[in-house]
Amino acid sequence: MYICVCNALRERQLHDLIEAGVRCEKEAYARLGCRPQCGTCLPVARALLRGGNKAPALAG
DSSP: OEEETTTTEEHHHHHHHHHTTOOOHHHHHHHTTOOOSSSTTHHHHHHHHTTOSSOOOOOO
16 A cells, blocks of 8 residues: 555555555655655554554545
């Protein structure tokens, strides 16, 4: 599942970073060589990185 459409960032990429010990969205985006654009992804990325096992549903 895409977490960040602006950067084509997938949930699997975040899980890989979590396994590497990353717990902050700023560090995650830096390691991926990108940064948030519109910001819609930040609540989901933050929840995953700070201990959630699955991405919360996005408000639609």
